[in-house]
């Protein structure tokens with residue numbers, strides 16, 4: 258479903274970005290991308306939604322080379338591969354419900370239908386009593402859930418989550434991971450970046466470790482540290 | 485959908501919306517007034533052209549028999565299409581008809597003080613001078629009036645008014661386009677973050693553009709409607725004044741059809757101007 262073939266990315270500043278990254282993900286998989294800050298995890302996710310173009314190599318989604326996509330095709334791609342951003346990117350002048358509806362409107366849902374689907378997504382992340390709250394009125398963990406609800410509303414094929422536990426206490430982080438695993442069980446392919454060793458070790462999922470822009474380990478049912 | 489988004493944009497910044505709408509409304513108002521004036525002048529011109537091209541007024545020493553002889557003499561030149569004799573009584577009747585709403589004016593005038601006249605239409609305007617020469621040599625002819633002079637002067641004035649109107653409307657249209665551009669650009673700047681998020685969620689460029697284009701269009705339509713109303717108010721209030729100024733001309737200009745045509749034209753023009761203004765802003769900043 259997703260394939261990286263010798264993908265390189267050089268940022269204009271001269272920092273390394275990525276080098277010869279090769280891996281593939283099959284439908285329904287759950288993948289942890291791990292590595293220190295600055296290793297290149299976010300860059301991999303951004304390449305997948307076409308926000309960043311690779312300097313070399315191919316990125317393939319369902320047989321199509323993403324790096325060659327037109328703007329219109331990238332827009333369509335982003336409706337299938339939805340990302341939960343590290344900084345959430347919620348709109349602070351909209352309610353929780355309205356924030357989730359944003360992504361449904363883009364999918365072409367209207368009025369009542371959009372509202373019903375948004376509520377369904379919010380229920381799934383456990384925010385059914387916060388529809389009309391504004392982002393400043395809820396906690397960081399709840400904001401993370403709003404961002405997840407917005408990404409899964411309308412049913413994407415792939416969910417990318419960039420450090421979803423980064424800003425959270427361990428317990429709340431664990432709940433978020435549980436939620437992502439539930440979403441994965443319902444059939445969505447999930448890729449999560451993290452540097453939280455404890456959660457990765459507990460999950461026993463596939464682990465792709467990155468160091469200085471290179472893949473150093475790709476292990477099924479792996480742990481945070483190489484065994 | 486996009487319309488709702490556009491409406492929300494407008495609601496959230498009423499002052500900018502007002503600035504855009506008012507400058508556009510001023511533009512359309514001026515355009516509408518000049519348009520209506522042009523139509524009015526057209527009516528007047530048409531009216532003049534139907535009238536005889538030369539009129540001779542006689543003093544009281546001229547008998548009807550004298551005038552009949554003169555009439556024959558004129559027709560003898562072969563350059564006259566037709567003549568109409570208006571006696572003092574006819575003149576009074578016409579005067580009474582024109583001023584039937586004004587009893588004071590009616591009381592003041594009797595057939596005695598109105599001159600008899602002969603209205604002469606030439607077969608071709610170029611014969612007018614020859615006819616006028618004959619009339620001016622004739623004893624008992626008090627005054628000779630060329631309609632052509634009046635029409636020519638009117639046409640010259642129309643030309644000037646049209647040029648002024650066109651320049652004014654162009655300048656105002658440019659100003660309102662700039663104001664609209666500024667307003668929409670500001671909104672785009674304010675919505676940078678939202679636009680960025682929408683893009684990341686898979687919105688196409690057009691999905692993002694439509695609300696802005698419609699916003700401009702809505703400004704244009706509201707402005708056009710306001711200008712339309714205002715221009716008719718202006719005409720309505722100045723019509724009695726204009727009528728007293730130009731007696732004897734029947735205004736058929738303000739038909740419902742014209743009113744609706746003007747509304748349609750203004751609304752379409754307003755929508756187009758608004759959309760174009762927004763489009764420039766989008767091209768520049770998005």
Ligand SMILES: Nc1ncnc2c1ncn2[C@@H]1O[C@H](COP(=O)(O)OP(=O)(O)O)[C@@H](O)[C@H]1O
Nearest residue numbers: 268269270272274293294295296297298299300
């Ligand atoms: N827009 C950018 N311009 C220049 N360098 C960048 C940019 N984004 C990321 N980088 C660099 O690329 C490397 C990988 O960054 P990133 O993918 O964000 O790492 P991670 O998410 O693993 O912390 C870092 O060295 C970072 O400084």
Ligand SMILES: [Mg+2]
Nearest residue numbers: 298299300343
């Ligand atoms: Mg990162």
